[in-house]
Amino acid sequence: MTPNLEALKFGADGLIPVVTQDARTGAVLMQAYADRAAVERTLTTREATYYSRSRGEQWVKGATSGHTQRVVSVHLDCDGDSVLYRVEQTGPACHTGEYSCFHTPLLEGEETQTGLDGTLERVYATITERLATLPENSYVARLHAGGLDRVLKKVAEEAGEVLLAAKNGDRAELATETADLLFHTLFVLAEVGVSSADVAAVLRGREGRSGLRGPKEAG
Template identity: 45%
Template sequence: MKFADFKTNSDGMIPVVVQDYKTNKVLMLAYMNEEAFNNTIETGKMTYFSRSRNELWVKGETSGHYQYVKELAMDCDLDTMLAKVRQVGVPCHTGADTCFFNNLVKKEYDDTNPMKVFEDVFNVILDRKENPKEGSYTNYLFDKGIDKILKKVGEEATEIVIAAKNSDPQEVKYEISDFLYHVMVLMAEKGVNWKEITKELSRR
């Protein structure tokens, strides 16, 4: 599709809702004009039009927090774009992992879906691998390499066995959580993701 096919607003732009392609978390909302759209298509980097600065804006050009295009889609009215991206660093100038952090209304709901929790933690680990953070234990493991990671996986597995022999179920939960974290570090190191693991489990 060409930009001419879209239904733009009075300023000749369309709003763009931006999502993380792995987690589907909504990262931000921005606007594109035709030049920004064409630049996005040509470079593979999300490019917007800054209404406050009245200029073209390649996201991450000054901060290094680029957004690499994974998928672009238009809604049924062709007046709003949904962009799924690989976000480098954080999308918000405040340092938050989403621009939508000012809660207005929130009803209680269970946000501890196991697969969602695994994916969220794993994505943080992947982000640490790509964007090292000083003082991060995860980066310490990556820096030490595969032998250190394997040693920790083995240690945590042994601690699960020891905890299971004791009478405190909380200790078992704690050690299993430690084990799963270190396994996820191993997964990241070896290039294995949860989709591949769950696919293998469902096959058995």
């Protein structure tokens, strides 16, 4: 028997709501439904699987679009009547091409995120989606067409701009140029196939009890 599956409380229609969250950014991507077989398949294959109420059949996210969801973990809510899929999303989650299905605001909230947490992940996800689809008039598509050397040249250029802004003590310019440097660095990672999770793993490995160790100390 699949672990904990008996704890699921399916509705009269045999379905249970599934909320899907990006495991890297924490963003809620979509909400759908699953029957018992879909949940079982998800747990077995780690491919996000749902049940279409309109078509009356099981479906695997990304099977036709290529915008797949690799399931990192599955959680049951406290009442057992809904499920959370935490996934690694490839490309946009919404059929409209948006990163998340929840992109239409009904009430604009105050921005509470002031740091980089989550932002870099969303930028990286957008870059990888653009590289996969190469949409017309996309900066990512144009830069990609120039080859890796062109991207590397941009990294070097932006690094120089960061140094100059810092030397001049221009805080606003330094923030802007650092953003440009981070963007193009993420671009290089995506081009070469290194994930942001790979970089995060290295940084976590350098975290000591007394703080973050430098590269030479990490060994």
